[in-house]
Amino acid sequence: MRFKDAVDFALASLRKRRLRTFLTAAGVMIGIGALVSMISFGKGMQKNVTQAFKASDLFSTIVVMPGGGEAPQGGSELRRQPVEEASRPDAVLDDAALAAIAALPGVRLAYPDIGFPAMVGLGGPQEFRLVQVIPAAVAASSGLKVGWGRPYSSDDEEGVVVSRALLRRLGVTDPASAVGRKLRLTTVSIDLGRLATLDLGSIFKGGSSPIAQETYEFPILGVTEILAFGGEANLTANAVMIPPGPAKRIKRLPFSSIWDLFRMRNGKAGYSAVTVKLGSLGDLNRVRTGIHGLGFATFAPADQFEEITRAFVVMDMVLAAVGMIAIIVAALGIVNTMVMSILERYREIGIMKAVGASDGDIRRIFFFESGAIGFAGGAAGCLLGWAVSLLINRIIDLYLARQGMPSVAYFAFPFWIFLGAVGFAVMVSLASGIYPARRAARVDPVVALRHD
Amino acid sequence: MSAPAPLLVEAKGLAKTYLVGDVRVAALAGVDLVVEEGRFVAVTGASGSGKSTLLNLLGGLDTPSAGTIEVGGAIISAMGREDLARYRRSVAGMIFQSFNLVPARTALENVELPLIFAGLEKSERRRRAAELLAQVGLAHRARHRPSELSGGEQQRVAVARALANGPRLLLADEPTGNLDSRTSREIVGLIAGLNRERKLTIIMVSHEEGLVREFAHEIVRLRDGRVVEPGGPS
Numbered sequence: 001m002r003f004k005d006a007v008d009f010a011l012a013s014l015r016k017r018r019l020r021t022f023l024t025a026a027g028v029m030i031g032i033g034a035l036v037s038m039i040s041f042g043k044g045m046q047k048n049v050t051q052a053f054k055a056s057d058l059f060s061t062i063v064v065m066p067g068g069g070e071a072p073q074g075g076s077e078l079r080r081q082p083v084e085e086a087s088r089p090d091a092v093l094d095d096a097a098l099a100a101i102a103a104l105p106g107v108r109l110a111y112p113d114i115g116f117p118a119m120v121g122l123g124g125p126q127e128f129r130l131v132q133v134i135p136a137a138v139a140a141s142s143g144l145k146v147g148w149g150r151p152y153s154s155d156d157e158e159g160v161v162v163s164r165a166l167l168r169r170l171g172v173t174d175p176a177s178a179v180g181r182k183l184r185l186t187t188v189s190i191d192l193g194r195l196a197t198l199d200l201g202s203i204f205k206g207g208s209s210p211i212a213q214e215t216y217e218f219p220i221l222g223v224t225e226i227l228a229f230g231g232e233a234n235l236t237a238n239a240v241m242i243p244p245g246p247a248k249r250i251k252r253l254p255f256s257s258i259w260d261l262f263r264m265r266n267g268k269a270g271y272s273a274v275t276v277k278l279g280s281l282g283d284l285n286r287v288r289t290g291i292h293g294l295g296f297a298t299f300a301p302a303d304q305f306e307e308i309t310r311a312f313v314v315m316d317m318v319l320a321a322v323g324m325i326a327i328i329v330a331a332l333g334i335v336n337t338m339v340m341s342i343l344e345r346y347r348e349i350g351i352m353k354a355v356g357a358s359d360g361d362i363r364r365i366f367f368f369e370s371g372a373i374g375f376a377g378g379a380a381g382c383l384l385g386w387a388v389s390l391l392i393n394r395i396i397d398l399y400l401a402r403q404g405m406p407s408v409a410y411f412a413f414p415f416w417i418f419l420g421a422v423g424f425a426v427m428v429s430l431a432s433g434i435y436p437a438r439r440a441a442r443v444d445p446v447v448a449l450r451h452d
Numbered sequence: 453m454s455a456p457a458p459l460l461v462e463a464k465g466l467a468k469t470y471l472v473g474d475v476r477v478a479a480l481a482g483v484d485l486v487v488e489e490g491r492f493v494a495v496t497g498a499s500g501s502g503k504s505t506l507l508n509l510l511g512g513l514d515t516p517s518a519g520t521i522e523v524g525g526a527i528i529s530a531m532g533r534e535d536l537a538r539y540r541r542s543v544a545g546m547i548f549q550s551f552n553l554v555p556a557r558t559a560l561e562n563v564e565l566p567l568i569f570a571g572l573e574k575s576e577r578r579r580r581a582a583e584l585l586a587q588v589g590l591a592h593r594a595r596h597r598p599s600e601l602s603g604g605e606q607q608r609v610a611v612a613r614a615l616a617n618g619p620r621l622l623l624a625d626e627p628t629g630n631l632d633s634r635t636s637r638e639i640v641g642l643i644a645g646l647n648r649e650r651k652l653t654i655i656m657v658s659h660e661e662g663l664v665r666e667f668a669h670e671i672v673r674l675r676d677g678r679v680v681e682p683g684g685p686s
Contacts (some may be wrong), residue, residue, distance in 0.1 A: 005568050016556060351552050354513060355566040355613060356541020359533055445513045449552060 001361040010368035013341070020371060024337040028377025029384055031330035032425050034416055035323030036385025037392070042316040045414035049308060058301040060278040062288060064101060064272060065109075065297045066093040082310040090388045091295030092270040101274060104290040106283030111135045111244075112271035113354055119186040120166070122178070130242045131185065133247040138277070144241075147169050149179035149222035156245030159221035160185075167223060168403075175223040183240070189214060189251040192242035214251045218242065223408060247342075327424075330377065331432040334370050339437030341369070342443070349440055350448025357442040366437035367430065374429020378422040385421070386413060460620060460653050461487035462683055466519035467677075468505050479505040482519070482679040489620075489649045490651040492644060493662040497674035503640065503657040510622045510655060511546045512576040524620055541569055544621045545614030549629035551606040559585060559609045560594040566616040569658070584612040588642065604635035611642060622646065624656040628663065636660065642669050 014021040053059060087201045091097065093112070093145070102110040114133040138144070139151040139161055152159050159181055164175050172178045189212050278287060287296050340350070349362060389411040397407040463485040469478045474598050480502045488492050495503050508514040513530055516535075521529040528539055540546070553562045560581050567577035583596050588608040598606050607627055614622055622625060624643060628636035642666040646652045664671055673680045 001569050001572055221496035348554055351554055352565065353537070354540060354546055354552065356537055356569045361569055446508050449548065
């Protein structure tokens with residue numbers, strides 16, 4: 001029997017039982033659809049995170065921290081945990097240390113993490129935020145996406161950059177309209193004159209306190225976009241960025257939390273962290289060794305990226321396992337359909353054998369039948385998985401758009417997903433066809449011809 | 453009928469036992485049969501005498517429990533499944549009481565079936581099938597499905613199908629059992645014609661004494677799985 005004839009036989013018999021063929025193939029379609037969208041979701045996440053990492057300069061960033069008591073922080077601030085202990089726990093991260101770090105070969109830029117809490121507002125509702133002091137060179141870097149207006153051009157320019165998320169909180173829906181408006185910053189400081197006569201108890205009894213509030217106004221120069229996948233998370237999350245020049249004028253507490261006070265060494269607190277930008281990624285280890293030599297601990301997001309990559313492999317496997325469950329159900333459906341088909345065509349099989357069909361001929365016909373179901377179901381499943389993914393993506397986008405998040409492709413469809421899915425569907429269905437095909441080939445023609 | 457013809461079929465000590473429940477039932481219990489090339493042999497006997505079992509063994513549909521079958525020099529009782537399929541395909545054509553056509557296929561496609569398993573190309577087998585249908589007088593019914601054909605027509609399609617790969621032996625298992633007497637005569641006449649004109653060897657199971665006496669060269673009578681009366685029509 002020729003190959004083409006066996007295929008024709010298989011297709012003819014599938015056509016004859018259209019509904020059942022369709023239902024069985026639909027089972028495969030759903031299974032493959034689930035698998036395709038699961039895997040493409042995994043690949044999409046991986047692609048997005050990788051791109052965000054690459055776009056954000058994070059690969060060429062090292063965070064330098066002094067040794068000793070690190071403030072307890074939430075899980076989201078994972079990157080703040082140093083990966084190793086500082087060689088000199090008593091080293092203070094002050095301006096001298098900053099200069100030494102900046103002088104290390106391979107360091108493009110080093111700036112301290114300075115932030116202070118403030119109430120911010122545009123005249124309407126106010127929000128409590130940490131204002132970050134960021135040099136102009138960093139604010140203008142690719143890691144920070146200023147979508148409206150512009151970043152400040154020098155360290156002394158009077159103006160701030162705010163995030164779109166903050167504007168929404170302040171009631172501004174059109175970020176472009178906020179550019180040029182005045183942002184009001186209210187900070188607290190200690191009135192030293194009153195501190196001398198301080199009676200702490202009176203603060204809580206409604207008496208006058210030594211805490212003074214100061215209000216400043218800065219024009220909004222630019223508004224940052226929200227990056228869906230982290231990006232330079234700590235920069236954008238802090239919502240208000242101010243250049244070092246005007247920051248110096250602002251009266252404020254010299255610390256942002258009580259924890260900073262615990263870090264004091266010989267009465268000096270120093271900076272809680274210094275961010276180092278590398279000239280090139282190749283300098284990472286050299287610069288890091290240099291910083292260790294100065295007695296500080298380092299953390300490089302590039303290290304974390306490897307961990308993330310490993311996590312994605314696990315995630316892919318979990319997603320694929322979920323998809324596999326649907327495939328297994330579909331495979332059982334194929335076995336069921338094929339066994340039913342043998343029972344219905346018992347006599348026909350007998351006739352074919354009586355006129356000279358070999359066991360192999362019969363086996364091939366049934367094998368191709370289940371293979372064809374798998375192919376059709378697999379191809380349809382690719383379309384289904386793709387369509388469902390687009391739909392889910394659209395729904396997520398609609399939801400996130402209301403929160404000011406940009407639209408993102410959460411699913412990735414490299415070509416091999418489709419090829420692999422169809423190939424896999426055919427493979428699974430052929431495997432499902434093994435038992436029915438063998439059973440059909442074993443039909444005894446004498447019994448089958450007596451069969452009515 | 454004096455010229456000595458070579459032997460085509462030679463069966464020795466054929467036995468077939470079936471297991472029905474826990475009981476062994478002997479359908480054939482030591483049958484010897486010799487058929488010369490070009491003969492028309494009828495096998496008769498009461499139902500349950502083992503006629504159909506004998507035919508299934510000769511046709512390679514079944515394998516004997518004991519004994520040997522030699523057809524045209526090949527020992528088919530020792531053949532494996534693959535060789536038996538090839539034997540059924542091209543050496544022994546079979547027709548049945550219930551015609552055994554594939555209902556979903558047209559007359560032409562049914563005749564094509566053995567040619568498909570023989571691996572013939574489509575155009576060639578279409579041509580051969582049409583030719584065969586014309587030979588049994590059904591050229592005009594080629595596109596009809598079995599359900600649209602009369603019993604006689606269906607049996608003609610079955611005959612054409614049995615002849616597809618040019619067999620040396622035609623085995624007919626009660627070919628007239630589902631037909632009226634006029635059509636029965638036509639079908640047996642057709643078979644006898646093939647025997648006469650092509651020297652095709654025929655073994656036909658039938659219990660219609662009249663037809664058998666008229667057309668067969670010799671009659672083999674079976675009773676309880678044994679040959680009781682070998683010889684010519686008396």
